[in-house]
Amino acid sequence: MKILLTGKDGQLGFELARALAPLGEVLAVGRANCDLADADALRALVRSYAPDVIVNPAAYTAVDRAESDRDTAFAVNARAPGVLGEEAARLGALVVHYSTDYVFDGSGQAPYTEADSPAPQNVYGRSKHAGELALAEACPRHLIMRTSWVLGAQGGNFAKTMLRLAAERGQLRVVDDQCGAPTSAGLLADLTAHLVRQHAREGGQAFPYGIYHVAASGETSWYDYARFVLGAAREAGMPLRAGPEDVLPVHTAAYPTAAKRPANSRLDTGRFRHAFGLRLPPWQDGVRQVLQQIIQKDIDA
Numbered sequence: 001m002k003i004l005l006t007g008k009d010g011q012l013g014f015e016l017a018r019a020l021a022p023l024g025e026v027l028a029v030g031r032a033n034c035d036l037a038d039a040d041a042l043r044a045l046v047r048s049y050a051p052d053v054i055v056n057p058a059a060y061t062a063v064d065r066a067e068s069d070r071d072t073a074f075a076v077n078a079r080a081p082g083v084l085g086e087e088a089a090r091l092g093a094l095v096v097h098y099s100t101d102y103v104f105d106g107s108g109q110a111p112y113t114e115a116d117s118p119a120p121q122n123v124y125g126r127s128k129h130a131g132e133l134a135l136a137e138a139c140p141r142h143l144i145m146r147t148s149w150v151l152g153a154q155g156g157n158f159a160k161t162m163l164r165l166a167a168e169r170g171q172l173r174v175v176d177d178q179c180g181a182p183t184s185a186g187l188l189a190d191l192t193a194h195l196v197r198q199h200a201r202e203g204g205q206a207f208p209y210g211i212y213h214v215a216a217s218g219e220t221s222w223y224d225y226a227r228f229v230l231g232a233a234r235e236a237g238m239p240l241r242a243g244p245e246d247v248l249p250v251h252t253a254a255y256p257t258a259a260k261r262p263a264n265s266r267l268d269t270g271r272f273r274h275a276f277g278l279r280l281p282p283w284q285d286g287v288r289q290v291l292q293q294i295i296q297k298d299i300d301a
């Protein structure tokens with residue numbers, strides 16, 4: 001099996017390079033050898049490698065920056081998945097792609113299902129939703145995993161931001177009225193490998209292609225997540241100026257950002273768990289694992 005992996009230096013791409021390695025020959029590309037905003041170059045790359053599977057974690061993920069950089073966000077998040085889909089369809093290849101809780105408007109308290117209509121509130125969310133549609137239309141053999149609040153040891157994320165701020169300051173202010181589930185890149189990569197393997201064995205008519213909500217189980221707010229991270233980091237002996245007790249809860253209105261974020265980022269993962277018979281561990285497990293890796297990296301450095 002030949003697998004083309006984009007975004008190899010991102011949080012998820014880094015973990016996918018590890019998790020996909022035992023399944024076949026993996027061509028892992030990053031920004032340096034594959035600019036996703038260059039549709040012609042992307043098309044040429046897929047044609048020359050002719051993969052059986054394309055795994056596409058590359059994305060424009062700077063949520064606030066996207067508000068003032070709409071064209072790039074759409075080129076990477078909307079157009080590129082369409083191009084990958086078109087080329088995959090010609091090859092009969094599978095495309096695995098990732099999307100976000102930010103496609104929803106975040107109203108209500110109930111977890112969103114795949115049947116709920118997206119209504120993104122920011123440019124990033126609109127570009128990711130456009131990418132879902134472009135891929136699905138171009139290539140019926142797709143798996144789109146909509147996930148939330150991704151964190152990994154490689155790359156940037158909220159947990160790392162909290163560790164950095166807590167090392168610099170004695171107090172942090174974090175919003176407590178946006179809820180979701182932090183999901184580790186390692187978990188998403190391992191789940192992806194299971195799906196790719198299952199597809200290689202029994203792909204075809206019976207395979208449950210489509211869009212799935214995939215996140216760690218449980219839920220939290222950014223505020224409680226920040227407190228959890230600082231508590232675990234302190235237990236592990238990290239030198240921090242601010243601990244969990246130094247995090248102040250604030251309302252979204254008191255923490256202005258360029259992009260509007262959904263208050264409800266809960267994803268109902270029932271469809272995924274039943275279709276593939278896989279369990280989604282609690283978010284705390286993934287956060288603890290990533291923190292251990294970050295701390296180990298610190299010690300090694």
Ligand SMILES: NC(=O)C1=CN([C@@H]2O[C@H](COP(=O)(O)OP(=O)(O)OC[C@H]3O[C@@H](n4cnc5c(N)ncnc54)[C@H](OP(=O)(O)O)[C@@H]3O)[C@@H](O)[C@H]2O)C=CC1
Pocket residue numbers: 007008009010011012013030031034035036037056057058059060061076098099100101128146147148149150151155156
């Ligand atoms: N991060 C999160 O919280 C969430 C992410 N997702 C989705 O999951 C997927 C993986 O996200 P994650 O790993 O966290 O994202 P990262 O931002 O960690 O990684 C994305 C990678 O894509 C690369 N990239 C961006 N633009 C281009 C381009 N024009 N050409 C080539 N490469 C490019 C980035 O490079 P560079 O660093 O140089 O820009 C980076 O290496 C994405 O589809 C994202 O939308 C879904 C929900 C939550």
Ligand SMILES: Cc1cn([C@H]2C[C@H](O)[C@@H](COP(=O)(O)OP(=O)(O)O[C@H]3O[C@@H](C)C(=O)[C@@H](O)[C@H]3O)O2)c(=O)[nH]c1=O
Pocket residue numbers: 061062063099100101102147148149150157158161165172173174175178222255257261
């Ligand atoms: C740094 C910081 C953020 N916040 C708030 C802002 C925001 O509402 C929330 C999270 O901030 P961030 O900017 O780190 O997170 P953000 O970049 O919005 O994270 C999102 O990224 C994209 C790619 C996704 O797909 C989403 O699932 C989600 O993970 O916390 C504070 O309240 N205090 C702080 O000190």
Ligand SMILES: [Mg+2]
Pocket residue numbers: 061062063
């Ligand atoms: Mg961010």
